[in-house]
Amino acid sequence: ATAAGAPAEGGEEGGFPWWKKRNQELYDESYQPEQEEIDRHYNYRSPPELLKQCDKVLSNYIGSRNYHNFTSGKKPKDPSARRYMSFFRWNGVKVVDGVEYASLVVEGQSFMIYQIRKMVGLAVFLVRYNMEPGPAFKKAFSEDKIQIPVAPANGLLLERVLYSAYDKRFNHLPSLSFADLKAPMEEFKVVVEKEVAAAEKRGLITLRWLQLLDRHYHQWLTPGTE
Numbered sequence: 001a002t003a004a005g006a007p008a009e010g011g012e013e014g015g016f017p018w019w020k021k022r023n024q025e026l027y028d029e030s031y032q033p034e035q036e037e038i039d040r041h042y043n044y045r046s047p048p049e050l051l052k053q054c055d056k057v058l059s060n061y062i063g064s065r066n067y068h069n070f071t072s073g074k075k076p077k078d079p080s081a082r083r084y085m086s087f088f089r090w091n092g093v094k095v096v097d098g099v100e101y102a103s104l105v106v107e108g109q110s111f112m113i114y115q116i117r118k119m120v121g122l123a124v125f126l127v128r129y130n131m132e133p134g135p136a137f138k139k140a141f142s143e144d145k146i147q148i149p150v151a152p153a154n155g156l157l158l159e160r161v162l163y164s165a166y167d168k169r170f171n172h173l174p175s176l177s178f179a180d181l182k183a184p185m186e187e188f189k190v191v192v193e194k195e196v197a198a199a200e201k202r203g204l205i206t207l208r209w210l211q212l213l214d215r216h217y218h219q220w221l222t223p224g225t226e
Helices: 018-026 035-042 049-061 115-128 133-140 164-169 179-203 205-215
Strands: 063-066 082-096 099-108
Touching (some): 035 205, 049 133, 099 115, 099 179, 115 133, 115 205
16 A cells, blocks of 8 residues: 655645654554553564474465456456466574564565565464464455555565576576575575665664554454555
């Protein structure tokens, strides 16, 4: 979903940048949790059974699906709303600056605006409330317009672009796998992860988003517009 009537980049709406208004729609910046709640949130550690539960939910994205509910401006019958996901899985956890982060890895042929964030938003919603994923995904991939939560962008990282088809077709040319750059890429990823963690702590981003997710519990997966 996009902010309706958003001014050009650098402009303002209602006395503050339009992107700040957009952020307020995604997580409640006015929400000021108590220190006890902050500590409980950031000291959380995932139980072993969470892996199995997450993979069960994420497996529903594999294959060719109609993602018109996961982006903006797509009609249900628009062929371009159909996208193919090779896999989507839990890739373990990592503790950065004392906070545990779950790594979710998705590989697909192509993605649309907000698509991955909504894919993660729906997965978190289903796991958080221990909901059976089947009926929810049936709704999400149907031609009905429904409301799906958008996860914050902090932490969303394009790890690499795959040129598998190119390498296979033009195998007489140097590969575009960039295997020789794996070490510096991993080093840079560590820098990005530290910045993601710092931004999370500064803005309490996930904690505030989860509060918004809970507040609008009855809104998600119900009929609505973009």
